[in-house]
Amino acid sequence: MTESEFNNSINEHSAALLTHALRFTKDEGDAADLVQDTLIKAIRFRESYREGTNLKGWLYTILRNTFLNTFRKEKFKRDNVTQTDEITSSQLSNSASTNLAEGSFVMNDIRKALDMLPEMYRTPFVSYFEGYKYQEIADTTGIPLGTVKTRIHMAREMLKKFLKIYKLKDGTGHEKDSGLPLAG
Numbered sequence: 001m002t003e004s005e006f007n008n009s010i011n012e013h014s015a016a017l018l019t020h021a022l023r024f025t026k027d028e029g030d031a032a033d034l035v036q037d038t039l040i041k042a043i044r045f046r047e048s049y050r051e052g053t054n055l056k057g058w059l060y061t062i063l064r065n066t067f068l069n070t071f072r073k074e075k076f077k078r079d080n081v082t083q084t085d086e087i088t089s090s091q092l093s094n095s096a097s098t099n100l101a102e103g104s105f106v107m108n109d110i111r112k113a114l115d116m117l118p119e120m121y122r123t124p125f126v127s128y129f130e131g132y133k134y135q136e137i138a139d140t141t142g143i144p145l146g147t148v149k150t151r152i153h154m155a156r157e158m159l160k161k162f163l164k165i166y167k168l169k170d171g172t173g174h175e176k177d178s179g180l181p182l183a184g
Contacts, residue, residue: 001051010042013056017063024067034070038063106166113162117155124148125155 001009014035021031021038041062042049049058114122127137134152138145 003046006046006049007043009055010039010059013059014039016056017059020060021063021067024064034063034067037066037070041066109163109165110159113159116162117158121151121155121158124151125159128152 017035017038018031021034022028025031025034038059042059045062049055114126117125123141124137124143127140128134132140134145134148137143137152138148141148143151
């Protein structure tokens with residue numbers, strides 16, 4: 001069978017493959033994609049088809065295996081890969097190994113550094129860090145908006161100085177951010 005004849009033969013089965021794919025996917029777009037993947041694999045692996053055997057059965061086998069492999073990959077991704085923009089602390093604790101002792105020292109140092117900030121800087125900074133918008137902080141504290149922004153900036157700078165021990169060196173010997181939530 002020539003390549004052209006083979007391609008024509010598999011194209012004759014595409015409508016039946018689409019019907020079968022719909023039973024698997026329950027979605028027309030996904031079924032069309034599955035049929036397309038099946039036809040591409042059939043063309044790519046044409047040498048493994050034995051002429052004179054059931055072409056339709058061979059295509060159905062490719063379709064089923066493609067669906068199962070895709071389904072397994074999607075299920076794994078859905079079950080094991082976080083696909084949201086925000087990661088919760090429980091997800092972090094499940095996915096990252098942490099050194100609790102080191103983390104405890106870091107948190108204590110951050111608390112001490114925050115305590116060393118004058119109240120006029122600490123209050124706006126902590127509010128901002130907790131997720132309040134500049135305008136909300138200004139409204140709550142009665143401080144002008146520009147002053148709130150300045151105080152938050154100044155608090156960051158002071159905290160960076162207090163916590164400079166956590167500055168990291170990159171491969172070139174230059175300092176880089178430690179990942180502490182102070183940069184802005």
